[in-house]
Amino acid sequence: MNKTPSKQSWWLRLVEWVDGDREPKDQTLFVMEQRPPRHVQRSDAEFATQDKHRLHRFRRWYPVCAVLICLALMGILMAAVLTMPTFGEADNPINNEVAEHYLEYGLEETGSANVVTAMILSYRGFDTLGESCVLFLAVAAVMMLLLRDEKNTDEHDQQKQEREDGILAAHPDLILRRAAWVLVPFVFLFALYVLLNGEVSPGGGFSGGTILGAGLILYSAAYGPKQMRVLMDARRYAAVRTFGLVLYVLLYGIYIFLGANQMPNYLTGMTLLIDLAVGLVVACTVYGFYVLFSRGEF
Amino acid sequence: MFDGILTVIGLAFLLFGLFVFFSAVLGLYRLDYVLNRMHAAAVGDALGIFCVLVGLIFLHGWSLPAAKTLLVFLFLWLTSPVASHLIAEMEVFTISDIRKECEVEER
Numbered sequence: 001m002n003k004t005p006s007k008q009s010w011w012l013r014l015v016e017w018v019d020g021d022r023e024p025k026d027q028t029l030f031v032m033e034q035r036p037p038r039h040v041q042r043s044d045a046e047f048a049t050q051d052k053h054r055l056h057r058f059r060r061w062y063p064v065c066a067v068l069i070c071l072a073l074m075g076i077l078m079a080a081v082l083t084m085p086t087f088g089e090a091d092n093p094i095n096n097e098v099a100e101h102y103l104e105y106g107l108e109e110t111g112s113a114n115v116v117t118a119m120i121l122s123y124r125g126f127d128t129l130g131e132s133c134v135l136f137l138a139v140a141a142v143m144m145l146l147l148r149d150e151k152n153t154d155e156h157d158q159q160k161q162e163r164e165d166g167i168l169a170a171h172p173d174l175i176l177r178r179a180a181w182v183l184v185p186f187v188f189l190f191a192l193y194v195l196l197n198g199e200v201s202p203g204g205g206f207s208g209g210t211i212l213g214a215g216l217i218l219y220s221a222a223y224g225p226k227q228m229r230v231l232m233d234a235r236r237y238a239a240v241r242t243f244g245l246v247l248y249v250l251l252y253g254i255y256i257f258l259g260a261n262q263m264p265n266y267l268t269g270m271t272l273l274i275d276l277a278v279g280l281v282v283a284c285t286v287y288g289f290y291v292l293f294s295r296g297e298f
Numbered sequence: 299m300f301d302g303i304l305t306v307i308g309l310a311f312l313l314f315g316l317f318v319f320f321s322a323v324l325g326l327y328r329l330d331y332v333l334n335r336m337h338a339a340a341v342g343d344a345l346g347i348f349c350v351l352v353g354l355i356f357l358h359g360w361s362l363p364a365a366k367t368l369l370v371f372l373f374l375w376l377t378s379p380v381a382s383h384l385i386a387e388m389e390v391f392t393i394s395d396i397r398k399e400c401e402v403e404e405r
Contacts, residue, residue: 020328173387179380 180222187215209282244280308356315349
């Protein structure tokens with residue numbers, strides 16, 4: 001077609017090769033099967049040309065618009081960066097007495113060597129309480145939408161679900177079960193370590209709870225809902241979830257009450273307990289999303 | 299001298315691991331059937347991770363973090379094949395005619 005292979009065609013050929021639409025001519029080592037092109041020819045020729053024309057126009061304007069939007073965004077961000085104070089200067093607004101206080105008195109006042117834990121669970125525990133409530137409410141909302149009970153399940157759905165459960169029970173995945181048998185204890189152990197050690201090292205309620213939830217998901221996926229119900233059914237799930245949030249509310253309420261009335265604080269291990277409460281809420285959220293979206297029941 | 303040799307070996311492992319990852323990503327982008335793509339991705343998951351982490355151990359020297367890196371290997375090499383197995387099983391169960399997409403060995 002082209003007498004002189006220009007740079008354009010070379011670039012186009014490379015692009016087609018990367019997209020997987022075209023094989024290189026030289027197939028010395030790996031001979032792959034020649035595929036028909038992916039774009040199927042439509043029967044209606046006029047419609048096809050119209051479509052092609054539209055696509056062509058879109059392809060021409062899309063990069064231009066994308067580049068313009070990106071440039072505008074870059075300009076705004078650069079302008080914002082120019083007005084920011086220099087990084088690491090001593091008299092920046094972030095280096096004020098608040099951060100200093102956290103770093104100096106954090107261990108003494110909260111009993112937690114990890115400053116991040118001291119901040120999010122004690123100094124700013126009210127904020128974290130709000131986050132826990134958001135997680136709790138998210139699971140409640142998903143339950144409202146997706147939980148299946150006798151009112152919103154008809155005969156057909158139930159039969160389908162029973163058939164699927166029967167197929168799953170008849171063909172247990174041996175590889176997954178073996179892997180889960182090895183992994184699940186270690187996952188739970190690591191989750192407990194992260195939860196309980198969050199006071200003195202990186203870790204804490206959110207990360208530990210996520211690992212705990214992931215372990216529950218792995219167990220549930222490997223051994224099926226029937227086995228999972230022995231460990232955690234709907235009632236137990238609701239109990240654990242509520243217990244986590246109520247424990248947090250109680251502990252933090254006591255904390256605020258003591259602090260506001262200038263009473264001495266003897267609750268040294270409180271950060272640990274709050275950590276545990278947050279971990280329970282987070283684990284229940286992660287596991288609850290999995291269960292509700294996959295089966296719709298516990 | 300010894301440190302220099304160790305650094306060179308570590309860098310070689312690291313660069314080879316990066317090359318493997320690059321080819322894995324290229325394959326993931328280029329191939330268009332699930333099982334072929336999984337094959338490409340598995341190369342990065344097994345060999346690429348191995349080379350990068352071994353390179354890091356060589357560069358860092360033997361210590362507690364290096365031992366933890368070995369545990370990372372163990373975890374990744376235990377879980378990644380299981381995940382691939384599940385994806386492939388699901389693909390084989392749900393596809394209507396697998397012979398259209400790839401060669402099937404008859405036994």
